Amino acid sequence: MIIQLKSNITADQKNQLCEALMLDKYNITEVKTQAENYLVCIGKKEIDIRTIGNRAGVKDVHIVSDSYKLVSKKWKVSNTAIDLGDGVSIGGNGISIMAGPCSVESEEQMQKIVEHLVKNNIRIMRGGVFKPRSSPYAFRGAGVEGLKMMHSLCAPRGIKIITEVMQVSQIEEMMPYVDIFQVGARNSQNFNLLDSLGEIDKPVLIKRGISGTIEELLHSAEYVFSKGNEKLLLCERGIRTFETAYRNTFDINAIQVLKEKSHLPVIADPSHGVGIRNYVAKLALASIISGADGVIYEVHEKPEEALSDGQQTLNFFESDQLVSKIKRLVLSGVCG
Ligand code: PEP
Ligand code: MN
Numbered sequence: 565m566i567i568q569l570k571s572n573i574t575a576d577q578k579n580q581l582c583e584a585l586m587l588d589k590y591n592i593t594e595v596k597t598q599a600e601n602y603l604v605c606i607g608k609k610e611i612d613i614r615t616i617g618n619r620a621g622v623k624d625v626h627i628v629s630d631s632y633k634l635v636s637k638k639w640k641v642s643n644t645a646i647d648l649g650d651g652v653s654i655g656g657n658g659i660s661i662m663a664g665p666c667s668v669e670s671e672e673q674m675q676k677i678v679e680h681l682v683k684n685n686i687r688i689m690r691g692g693v694f695k696p697r698s699s700p701y702a703f704r705g706a707g708v709e710g711l712k713m714m715h716s717l718c719a720p721r722g723i724k725i726i727t728e729v730m731q732v733s734q735i736e737e738m739m740p741y742v743d744i745f746q747v748g749a750r751n752s753q754n755f756n757l758l759d760s761l762g763e764i765d766k767p768v769l770i771k772r773g774i775s776g777t778i779e780e781l782l783h784s785a786e787y788v789f790s791k792g793n794e795k796l797l798l799c800e801r802g803i804r805t806f807e808t809a810y811r812n813t814f815d816i817n818a819i820q821v822l823k824e825k826s827h828l829p830v831i832a833d834p835s836h837g838v839g840i841r842n843y844v845a846k847l848a849l850a851s852i853i854s855g856a857d858g859v860i861y862e863v864h865e866k867p868e869e870a871l872s873d874g875q876q877t878l879n880f881f882e883s884d885q886l887v888s889k890i891k892r893l894v895l896s897g898v899c900g
Pocket of ligand 1: 696747
C-alpha cells in the first residue's frame, strides 16, 4: 500500500497514522522525494482504505499488489516524464534520442560528435568516462577530466549529458557535469550505489543487468525511488542467453512489459542489445514501435578506430539515416 501524504501533514497526524498502521502489523517506510511525501506500507492484513484516506493529512491511498511499489504503474494515473531543462524532456509524447560514443576519447573526437548531434537536433549525448571493461588491460575511460571536457563542449550547445557512474565515491565529483547518471548493466544490483543515487536530485537511468530479470530491474529502480529520487528511467540493453551469434539478446518483449508494469520512461539500448552495427538501426526502430520512450545508441566518426565497442557503433552516415527514419516513424503515428 502507498499512502500519499499532504505537504502540510502535522507530526501528530503522521504519528497517529503510523501507530494505527503498526497496530495492523504494517511495516512502514517513509519516503520523501523531490515531488511528494509517501508512506510505503508492507503488510498482510486487509484494511478498508477509506479508514486511511479519510484521515487528516492524507492525500491519497493506493493498494499496489506488486512486490515493487513506487515504480509500479498500479497507483499512478499518468506516466512519468522527466524534464532536463532547456526544452529537453523524456517520457510523455515524444521519442528521445541519446547518442554518442561508447567512451569519451579526445576533444577532437567529441567536437565532431557534438557537431553531428547538433546537425540532427539530438539533445542528449551519451559517453562513458568510467568504463566497465571485461579485461583490466582495455581502455577504462578518461575519468572526470574527460567528463569536464565533454561538458565544456555540450553545455554551450544545449546538449544534455548521460554518463555512467560506477561507484558511490564518483557521484559528487561528477555531479556538476552530468544531466543523467547511468547505472550500467554490471552495477544494476549494486544496492549501495542505488541507495546513494536515491539521495540526489538528478535523473538516473538504470540498465537491466546482464542476467537480470525484468522484476529485478524494477526492484533496482524501487531502491532509488524509495531513497527519495523519483527521476528515473529504465533501460533494456540485452541479456545474456545461450545464443552466440551476437553479443547479447535484445529482449524486445521487455519494452512492452516494462511499459505495462511501470510508469517510468523506458529507453532501449540497441547497441549493447545486439552488439553488431548492422543490426542496431532496425532494433532501434522496433523498440520505438514497441513503445519505448527513447533510444540510446553509440555513434563515432570512425567506429573502427573507437577505443571501445566500435563493432556496435554507428558511423555518422548510419546515424543520420537512423534519425531520419525515427522521425518518419514518429510522424507515421505507428509507435506507442
Ligand atoms: C555503455 O553504455 O557503454 C555500457 C558499458 O553499457 P552496459 O552497462 O549496458 O554494458
Ligand atoms: Mn559501450
